[in-house]
Amino acid sequence: MAKPKPTGDQTMIKKINTAIVFDSVLKGGPLSRAQISEQTGLNKATVSSLVLDLIDAQLVEEIGQGESKGGRKPVMLLFNSHAGYAIGIDLGVNYIRGVLTDLRGNVIEERQWSMKRPDMASGLKQLTECIEKLIALAPASPYGIVGIGIGVPGIVDDKGAILFAPNLEWERIELQKLVEEKFGVPVTIDNEANAGAQGEQKYGAGRGIPHQIYVSVGIGIGTGIILNKELYKGASGFSGELGHLSIEYNGKPCRCGNHGCWELYASENALLDRAAEAGLEGELDSLVAAAESGDERAIELFRSIGSYLGAGIANIVNVFNPDVVIIGNRISHASRWLEAAVQEAVDQRTLSYHRERMRILFAELQDRSAVRGAAYYAINTFLGKVRNVG
Amino acid sequence: MAKPKPTGDQTMIKKINTAIVFDSVLKGGPLSRAQISEQTGLNKATVSSLVLDLIDAQLVEEIGQGESKGGRKPVMLLFNSHAGYAIGIDLGVNYIRGVLTDLRGNVIEERQWSMKRPDMASGLKQLTECIEKLIALAPASPYGIVGIGIGVPGIVDDKGAILFAPNLEWERIELQKLVEEKFGVPVTIDNEANAGAQGEQKYGAGRGIPHQIYVSVGIGIGTGIILNKELYKGASGFSGELGHLSIEYNGKPCRCGNHGCWELYASENALLDRAAEAGLEGELDSLVAAAESGDERAIELFRSIGSYLGAGIANIVNVFNPDVVIIGNRISHASRWLEAAVQEAVDQRTLSYHRERMRILFAELQDRSAVRGAAYYAINTFLGKVRNVG
DNA sequence: TCACTTCGTTTAATGACTAAACAAACCACA
DNA sequence: TGTGGTTTGTTTAGTCATTAAACGAAGTGA
Numbered sequence: 001m002a003k004p005k006p007t008g009d010q011t012m013i014k015k016i017n018t019a020i021v022f023d024s025v026l027k028g029g030p031l032s033r034a035q036i037s038e039q040t041g042l043n044k045a046t047v048s049s050l051v052l053d054l055i056d057a058q059l060v061e062e063i064g065q066g067e068s069k070g071g072r073k074p075v076m077l078l079f080n081s082h083a084g085y086a087i088g089i090d091l092g093v094n095y096i097r098g099v100l101t102d103l104r105g106n107v108i109e110e111r112q113w114s115m116k117r118p119d120m121a122s123g124l125k126q127l128t129e130c131i132e133k134l135i136a137l138a139p140a141s142p143y144g145i146v147g148i149g150i151g152v153p154g155i156v157d158d159k160g161a162i163l164f165a166p167n168l169e170w171e172r173i174e175l176q177k178l179v180e181e182k183f184g185v186p187v188t189i190d191n192e193a194n195a196g197a198q199g200e201q202k203y204g205a206g207r208g209i210p211h212q213i214y215v216s217v218g219i220g221i222g223t224g225i226i227l228n229k230e231l232y233k234g235a236s237g238f239s240g241e242l243g244h245l246s247i248e249y250n251g252k253p254c255r256c257g258n259h260g261c262w263e264l265y266a267s268e269n270a271l272l273d274r275a276a277e278a279g280l281e282g283e284l285d286s287l288v289a290a291a292e293s294g295d296e297r298a299i300e301l302f303r304s305i306g307s308y309l310g311a312g313i314a315n316i317v318n319v320f321n322p323d324v325v326i327i328g329n330r331i332s333h334a335s336r337w338l339e340a341a342v343q344e345a346v347d348q349r350t351l352s353y354h355r356e357r358m359r360i361l362f363a364e365l366q367d368r369s370a371v372r373g374a375a376y377y378a379i380n381t382f383l384g385k386v387r388n389v390g
Numbered sequence: 391m392a393k394p395k396p397t398g399d400q401t402m403i404k405k406i407n408t409a410i411v412f413d414s415v416l417k418g419g420p421l422s423r424a425q426i427s428e429q430t431g432l433n434k435a436t437v438s439s440l441v442l443d444l445i446d447a448q449l450v451e452e453i454g455q456g457e458s459k460g461g462r463k464p465v466m467l468l469f470n471s472h473a474g475y476a477i478g479i480d481l482g483v484n485y486i487r488g489v490l491t492d493l494r495g496n497v498i499e500e501r502q503w504s505m506k507r508p509d510m511a512s513g514l515k516q517l518t519e520c521i522e523k524l525i526a527l528a529p530a531s532p533y534g535i536v537g538i539g540i541g542v543p544g545i546v547d548d549k550g551a552i553l554f555a556p557n558l559e560w561e562r563i564e565l566q567k568l569v570e571e572k573f574g575v576p577v578t579i580d581n582e583a584n585a586g587a588q589g590e591q592k593y594g595a596g597r598g599i600p601h602q603i604y605v606s607v608g609i610g611i612g613t614g615i616i617l618n619k620e621l622y623k624g625a626s627g628f629s630g631e632l633g634h635l636s637i638e639y640n641g642k643p644c645r646c647g648n649h650g651c652w653e654l655y656a657s658e659n660a661l662l663d664r665a666a667e668a669g670l671e672g673e674l675d676s677l678v679a680a681a682e683s684g685d686e687r688a689i690e691l692f693r694s695i696g697s698y699l700g701a702g703i704a705n706i707v708n709v710f711n712p713d714v715v716i717i718g719n720r721i722s723h724a725s726r727w728l729e730a731a732v733q734e735a736v737d738q739r740t741l742s743y744h745r746e747r748m749r750i751l752f753a754e755l756q757d758r759s760a761v762r763g764a765a766y767y768a769i770n771t772f773l774g775k776v777r778n779v780g
Numbered sequence: 781t782c783a784c785t786t787c788g789t790t791t792a793a794t795g796a797c798t799a800a801a802c803a804a805a806c807c808a809c810a
Numbered sequence: 811t812g813t814g815g816t817t818t819g820t821t822t823a824g825t826c827a828t829t830a831a832a833c834g835a836a837g838t839g840a
Contacts, residue, residue, distance in 0.1 A: 007432050008406035010827050016398035034787055042397050043829050071786025072836040244708045249638045258739040318634045349648040351631055400796050424818055433798050461817025462805040
């Protein structure tokens, strides 16, 4: 971990160019050496040499000849997405969801377990067991399991320690270190909302969109902020507590100390509380069912929650001026009943400059945004290393 | 403006290393070649060669010998901050303030003019006259005037056109293009709050602090957001309309369409409105004077405004988790009467994780943050070019 | 079959960097 | 005053990644 100051030398050039070649194969599908040379501006000789290294590293494969364009047939190159496998975990309050993916993020296996008493000792034990099961499912490959990503319902510091997870009742636990020591591969821990944002950014509704805000509406409200295609984290390594953005100066007091926090008005909890007040019993899914069957009280309730949701989103839009806002997590099941009210509130409450560009979407991956995002962390860490060693 | 894709080659290495050497001289004060070699990790021979180029370009000077450390005396090198000069303009609603600075941002000359009728034609004429006067004050130098930066009270797009300046009544004017054509040097236009944020980041209270939010409290509230030492601009190139963050769900309607916008409660305008209601006549400065002389009503008024100011800042802190929040522009004259109330509101309303690190400051440059920041834009553009041509 | 393409490799040259040797300048102590 | 040991900055010789150009291999189409 020495950091001997990066200066420009030949090694650096090679790294840079290897990364360029690698990325163009990664994103540009099957390509010939000649095409890579054309696209990147690198000389044919250079490309040949770098491709050779990548083939030696088993990161790129020759998949046979392509169509001739009037001369010798090209040899097509493809990223070897089975050079290794990644594991993504969504650690919920009462469940663990896990996926095994290839290096493109395609899901190879998916499993879900319920978790009864999430006290730390037994929860941790169950977590490692789940990871072991997923590892056992991975096919043989040159790099094996390249990493593990875990999304947790709480605040995480930049060293992957859980600082505060109110609903899980885990606190001050160095999860990254523990799991890394257990499995001997790089582990990334992040907040569930950040993981979800990543998932949607890479594989879901936010694909390729630079500025994206992901709003995870579950028991509370969490947010993942992606600026310039990168997750934004604040000064101390965690931010995005937009659930505690106050929307009411003298509103309900919140355990965070503030008054009128957004999540007191627009979360799943808020929905259920208000449902109980209105004499509607049941969980989110039964309320959706009620709305489906034409229950006016349920429909009105969703509309009201949607308005509050929209008011908070309007604030976010005025602050960040994003390209899209993606509403995710369990609430996305009710998208049909929220959509209009959310859109209306946002339209009323945002500056026209912002409104013109911005779109509101619901999570494409539904409640799988976070697992997929978690797996992506692992993949990204691995590919980042590849790009720097090439 | 061709963009032939940047690949790694020898030219790139040289640029990178030249920039490294240049920056170390820029920031490290007088340095010898040997010291630069030590600090950067570059070979002594390389440093010598690159320094020669920089001396040829008149960007670096040999300023004579330094103290011996037991052997041959070193030749000290210094950034030639008089290789060129920059102009910064703060275009206010009823004034124009301008500075001429050297390449370190030191103010060489400062002028202020009042502006009567800020209609577009005459305002523009006066603006160019002011710039001409400042240019005339610049000493002879190798690069001459390297650029002009202008902060304006309105929304600016990424091409330097003013989209909307409600208080100035200028609209849809391509200011950057006009001024560039007139003077033939690079011109940067930005919002007054962004410029102020830059000014404080480089020369004021926020020196060297990565995540900084600058809150410009004047007629309205504007904000400049600096993340990772860089100004953040949203998707369409302008963001930071935090003045229109709503802090009251069903609050006063705002011309922006939203309800309960922060600036309706915490701006200079809000202060004056409330003062009038309370029977206190006069401007900001006379209210400050009243408070100084012990007028309870004035003191209480500042306290109330401070609370609202703090509530909005708390929201910002929960969102961005910055290292510092800097309160600037005219309101900083009243810092003494606002400070306690602001701090109290922030303490009450932020998550403890954020509060630990974060500090609230008042602008060190007072109402000069924006001019200085504007000049910095020009310097930065110039130095950026230098670093890339080296 | 022949002329013309296209693909990918080989070859020789360029240029930026580095380690090591070197010359110049200086200090300190006898 | 002289001499050994330092420090500074330049010179020299060598390494390595890229590139342009030449080239062989492989294919198309008339």
